[in-house]
Amino acid sequence: MKHILVVYASHYGATRRYAACIAKALHARLAEARDAAPLLAGADVVVWGGGLYAGGVNGAKLLAKNAEKLRGKRLIFFTCGLADPEEPADLPALQQTAQRALPAALRENAAVFHLRGAMDYAALSPLHRLMMGMMKRMIERKGDAQTGEDRQFLDTYGKKVDFVDLSAAGPLAALLRAAAGDAAGEIR
Template sequence: MKTIVIYKSKTGFTKKYAEWISEELSADIFDVSKVRIDIIKNYDTVIYGGSLYASGITGVKFIKQNIYKLKEKNIIVFATGASPSKNEAINEVKDKNFTNDEQKFIRFFYLRGGFNYSKLNSFDKILMTLLKWKLKNKKDLTSDEKGMLAAYNNPVDFTRKKNLDELIIYVKSLESISK
């Protein structure tokens, strides 16, 4: 079974996971800006990864625009974010990014990434500064919000290879089914 890993990474956390997945599965890997749908037709399993941006998965538009061309393939999407994994938040991300029909074709995973303010582009820095001001003016911060404020001055990296275990096991189970 041939597998391709496609990703879009703004600050490097998604790219790190994509590279680990590619190594673990001996899969080809492409930045989404360098892949076309005709390349993907040669693969059985398509894994796409993007970071979360206001609950949206960056670059996932590529998968969504081509989902019906890919529906005979195994489609896996993973998103990375700085927040801890919580089922309610994960379901919100799935529902915001994919219709019920699209979810029938896609297996979704959330992987905890990190936050590095210094690696953001100018526009994202402005948006994150606005969020920082909003959080600073809030009276009762959650532990996640306190952690986010601390990360502005001290980058955090929660990427771990073990975070991929469920995704890797899933893909390998597809390989054993196809044999």
């Protein structure tokens, strides 16, 4: 059986919830991105997930730093954000963000997934709250040029939302099972 390592970078826990669920179902080791480096050599298949922040992926710098250690391994990369991958208008931007975060040498062996996250404005750090406030003002200034994603941002602004759906990680886990040659438990 191949060794699977599940790595995550998460500020508020949504990415961690997906990563922990995948690791549990696949009996895989779970590690935070900042602790992953020494564990990579022993892994055949690596799942790497990061939350989306202002069009970037949390942990992308660590991924780039570890690119050499990941080269030649099967990589399953997922992002976790509020944008809806089921929304045709949102998908191209999500794909672009993921491709930008993936070091060029790893793209060929990588499968990419997008999972929906959560947000509790009351729990945000001062910097993140400031960033969201700036984004709100920018979107409001767009007026009629607002997109569906913009309107969704305004609808959820200041609130607590949770779109985490662990069953959405099922296709990722199925791919992982095939890559690892393992028939471990179901994602629930």
